[in-house]
Amino acid sequence: MTYLETAAQFYHDVAQTPQIGLCCVQSTLLQLPGLKIPLPMQEMNYGCGTTVHPAELANQPTVLYVGVGGGLEALQFAYFSRRPGAVIAIEPVAAMREAATRNLEIAAQENSWFDTSFVKICEGDAFSLPIADASVDVVAQNCLFNIFEPEDLTRALKEAFRALKLGGRLQMSDPIATRSIPPHLQQDERLRAMCLSGALTYEEYIQLIINAGFGQVEIRARRPYRLLDTATYNLDTNLLLESLDSVSFKVAIPEDGACVFTGKTAIYAGTETFFDDRAGHILQPGIPAAVCDKTAAKLAASMPNEIIITDSTWNYDGGGCC
Structure with missing residues (x-):
């Protein structure tokens, strides 16, 4: 079984039986006036940070969300784009698509402003997005791309770049590693699916974004995420993972190199x-x-x-x- 097949099976299982504590479900959710997030969505919040940055979402952008999960961030994006088909959610795992659909139906009952037509859930994956070139304003993903091997991550980033309009934004939240993760953990397919062993270092992660063509990268947040301790993970020293929220712009790369803003x-x-x-x-x-x-x-x-x-x-x- 490949690591992608392992990940698909893993998320099939957690779609049917939510795992409290997976990724950052214990983190504080983004609070927005008039938005009520159904409990099942909260229980399936399998992200490591947030990709929903209100300042990026003026003028009701069309959002392509890769890996719908329980539908939480798709709902949050719809809060800013209240029109049919404004949020296109791509998800390869059938059980997760079904769970997100149920959760969004609950959200429609609990939020008078929301209609399920605002979010369109489609079968597909990050490597072959069912979207025309330069057709969306925002591409977003939370704690998905980090499970990919570097070659597959490159494919996913280039697909996101292709789908974005000129000037569009790739909004991501992924774990990064404070040093290279040892091979024995990288090769553990279940740990990779759990967002614990596929993380790149900050430098590697940003360089792959630039290599995909993004000329400007802005860091919205960087915070501690998980500690891989010596006893549990067979390490010589503890290894800290961090959560990185970034926004990358589809603009030309300047002659002297991409612009990366870290504050x-x-x-x-x-x-x-x-x-x-x-x-x-x-x-x-x-x-x-x-x-x-x-x-x-x-x-x-x-x-x-x-x-x-x-x-x-x-x-x-x-x-x-x-």
Whole structure:
């Protein structure tokens, strides 16, 4: 049985018998006015963070959600796009499609604003999305892509890129590893399906996103996720997994490389009235300006005594310059 077949069987099982505690079901759900999330959805919240960022969802975007799970985030996306077919949910596991359909019917009973027509659940997978080129505003996935082998992850990212309109956004939440996961854990197909052994390091993960063609990546959150301890997982030292929420934009990659925003700022501490690097960045004395990591490195190298670069906050919500 391949790791994808193992994952399909695993999620078939948890669709029929929800496992409280799988992934981050114990985490606090995003609270939105007038939105009631049915209990079965909460019990099937098999994600490690969130892909629903309200600031990204103006003008009722069309959302392609890959891996519907219990339907929770599909419902949350529909909250911002209240029209038939606004959310297209792709799911390869029949039992999960059936469970999500039931849960959305309950949601329609509990939320007067919601109609089940807002979410269209379709059979399909991340490698061959049943969507035309450049046809959706947002592609989202939560704690699915991390189970893929790197080659399959590359395929999934390129498919997401293909489906997005120019300027569209890939909104993801996945575990990452603080160091490379040992082969004996990577090869454990059930642990991979449980989002515990397929995670890449931050650097590897971001580079694959850029390799797929995304010219700008913004980190919305980075937080502790799980600890793989020495005794349980046969490790020399404990290994921390983190949850990473990111938004990647389908824009051209600049000649000097993609822009990755992690919450760094540049502060001019010189004596002139302003600093202009002649590349689009004008810094006023003492005022932090959000910059991408690439620009932060260039500024630090060019004016090490007059420009202060702050550390990554791993919580960037837009508004910077690159």
